[in-house]
Amino acid sequence: MSYHEKRAIVNMLSSISITVGYSVYLYFRYLAGGGEFANDPRFWANAFLIFIPISIAANILSSVFFTLHYRITTHDQEPAITDERDKLIELKGNRNALYVFSLGVMLAMVTSALGMPISAMFITIIYSGLLSAVVDELTQFVLYRRGF
């Protein structure tokens, strides 16, 4: 398995674990609040704003740990150059991720239009973000696996 394939898998697992971990933390906060947060936009806006820097920091950390682990286990450096094929693969991954996230945002609007609790809208947005990250990495993994 090449460096890029391994990196795609690590990024995917990292995104899943960060989002699931944060969801569990939010669920316990929700339970501690006696369920009164379900329709409180402030709670969800705060939860969202806190999640963004946490996920960025966690992704940076996982990237650093992956690079160190790769260097130690393979006694090799990560590829020094990013060529045109790498950029095209990244663009295809990003394109697919944007499709998924756009659908997720539309679905979130639908939940709001149907009069569902505001929590449904925010949960849909958070999980469509996760799904789009998974689709991004999965697309890159498949393209690197089969050559292009």
Place this chain on the structure above:
Amino acid sequence: MSHCPIANSIRKFRFNAGEMTQDELAKRVGVTRQTIIAIESAKYSPSLELAFRIARVFNTTVEEVFTFEDTNLANVKEEK
């Protein structure tokens, strides 16, 4: 996967260049070895710039290294 209509003779040119390795060619044109593998196996069509760089390494023209094999175009010609 869509069929890549651009065939190439990179393997032949590498052989004629003293069995030049894919890694050496990759370094000389500024891409990764995986990209050279993908081009050689016709999974990836290189950009025009990369095609010229590869041809220049072998001191030849792009047409000698890469050929366009459009089956649709061939069918149209046959119909005419």
